[in-house]
Amino acid sequence: MQKEQQQLAELVKGKKVAFIGAGVSHKTLIEEFVGLGAQVTLCDKKNSVEDFGDYADTIRRLGIDLSLGEHYMDGFKGQDIILRTPGFEYYQKPLQDAIAAGTMVTSEVELFFDYCPCEIVGVTGSDGKTTTTTLISKFYEAAGRKVHLGGNIGAALLPMLPDVAPEDVAVVELSSFQLISMHKSPKIAVVTNVTPNHLDHHKDMQEYIDAKRNILLHQVPPCREVLGFENDITRGMVPDCKGKQVWFTRLHDTDNGAFLRKDGMLCMAEDGVVTPFLAQKDVKLRGLHNIENLLAAAAAVWGEVPIEVIQKVGSTFTGVEHRIEPVRVLDGVTYYNDSIGTSPTRTIAGLRSFDQKVILIAGGYDKHIPYEPLAPEVIAHVKNLVLMGATGPRIEKAVREHPDFAASGLAIQHADSMQHAVELARAAAQPGDIIILSPASASFDLYPNFEVRGREFKSIVNALK
Known part of the structure; x- marks a missing residue:
């Protein structure tokens, strides 16, 4: 032992x-x-x-x-x-x-942090956690490190402890529920963004923010913090940082972190040196939000793995299940599974990934988060909206009350099951259309988690004749 x-x-x-x-x-x-x-x-x-x-x-x-x-x-x-x-x-x-x-x-995660003998990289945020965490693990694996991947991403970490050596690296996705009582923080901490989420379980938004901050509060130098520059809350976490703090952003140049340059190059700026490392056109991941996830992951491992590894993984990684995942093309219509869309911000990112109006299947369990920010994005990016679940009426109300709704021509329908929703979406589709499941809601009204929801959607779509 x-x-x-x-x-x-x-x-x-x-x-x-x-x-x-x-x-x-x-x-x-x-x-x-x-x-x-x-x-x-x-x-x-x-x-x-x-x-x-x-x-x-x-x-x-x-x-x-x-x-x-x-x-x-x-x-x-x-x-x-x-x-x-x-x-x-x-x-x-x-x-x-x-x-x-x-x-x-x-908790299982806290005990792992207490006894883990190797370096820990932790990722939290309202959106982008899993893709960022997975990319970081791929970077380390491609560089030859043994990686222990777990936490909120699905695998229990503490049972891995007997197999963890000091030279390994643990890459851990952390939810607010895991972080709320944490008393240790990872050596490298990434906070992607913080937007309203899980307000059915947290007392208020401040409790949710404070839980996220725990990924930084117990760090011991030397350490590293990667924060999303485009989010007011993460930008406000700088005073919590005790080590080498860097940004990631796709909308601004920065002299301290990873950014998307106006010429389409992903770059890293550190210690006065700007290093372009990957062209946006070579990234296989779909959507600008995934460019941000790639920038966050690169900023986390910069100096820990060779640039060539970041380039190779960044240009070959195609994504994680349930995240704008292509399902099939049938009768000229392309179906996508974005069941990870458990909040409006995730669904907005998914909608913005396409350069045409889509048919959207949305709605689910109610986490008591506002849907008004989703309304203008639905009007701008959706031609036919199929709603289901407890949040269906709330989403419809937000969309119909938006001043641009009347002129939008947006059709809204309601379904009483996933099977019904797919049938309605299919009936509304023409060759060349895109149908995407991106619920902007949790799954717990009908499913134990978003993975089960996404797999049922894929099963139904794949069974269509």
């Missing part, structure tokens, strides 16, 4: 440890913690062990204590350690009461 794993074992051996929920990462960790000698309690809204399905056998085999049902948070009392999931709101009273009583409240 390596040193870091030994330290983790010393932390949990003989301790009472409560896990909130049995998601994928917790299932792995519960087994590990029981093996390390912890007395584990699983706290979950489910009412009985049978409700866990196949996992019920594992619960019985491991001898896990259960605190279930409406009062599942009663299981927090008397615990030495509580591991929360990102989706569990940090400031709920039972959790804060446990902290006040001396319980250590942490």
